[in-house]
Amino acid sequence: MVRTDEAYEAITGYDIETAKKLMAQAYNECTASGLYDGSSKVAIEMRVYQGDDVYVQMFNYLKSALEEACKGSGFEGKVTLTMTVDADYYETNYSGGADMIFTTWGGAAYSPWTMLYQCYCDASDGSGQQMEYGFDTSAIMVTMKLDGKNYTTSLQNWALWANGDLNVKIKSEDSSNILKAFGEYDSETKAALFGKMEYAYLSFFATTPIYYRNTGSLISQKGDYPVKQYIDMVGFGGMRFYTYNYDDEAWEGVRNNLTY
DSSP, rough: OOOHHHHHOOOOOOOOOHHHHHHHHHHHHHHHHHHSSSSSSSEEEEEOOOOOOHHHHHHHHHHHHHHHHHHHHHTTTTTTEEEEOOHHHOHHHTTTSSSSSSOOOOOOOOOOHHHHHIIIITTTSSSSSSOOOOOOOOEEEEEEETEEEEEEEEEEHHEEEEEEEEEEEETTTTOOOOOOOOOOOOOHHHHHHHHHHHHHHHTSSSSSSOOOOOOOOOOOOOOOOOOOOTTTTTTTOOGGGGEEESSHHHHHHHHGGOOO
């Protein structure tokens, strides 16, 4: 039996063999349709707003993975990926001036149902937070089935509804019913509905989740935070409630003999 933590560590989303097959398939389909001449260089520019080491590492990993995925396909040796630090990062993206970007969304710990609209499905003209220039979620129709009835509206409306917008009224296809407010459904139903919205969004590959961020910290036996388990929005309680087990003099006498 695979332990839970081992199974978790195995979920990386990185499947190079499948990536190579899909890259070969993409090459064949693009050349057959005339979308690509089969020989021209494909130059992709990645825009970032900072040149921090973490972005350099992420870029290098992605570049290496892309080059590896192209091996054995018609794209081998033809695809290049470069990184540019852009001082006008947001304006460039809102105006459609970037081929590809890294973008990160954090928060929504206590309101996860709002994230799809606030980050990905707002103004299709780029006037809000949405970075996917030209990707119009108001034109993507999604059908959900609830209580035996089909409901069809745009992905943008579904996301607005999940965001708690009471002005969005979603009628059944036979016009016999209007969905109640998203917040009135139980957690299991909300998770299923929101999952379908996320699936619809990700099916267009406007953005692809490739990483998540976390932080690490060192602890010391010199003192203790009020709680040992991380709490959303609170952390470990902060320095305000930190208590010390040793003063500086006592600490000098024991610090080299402690085991962590």
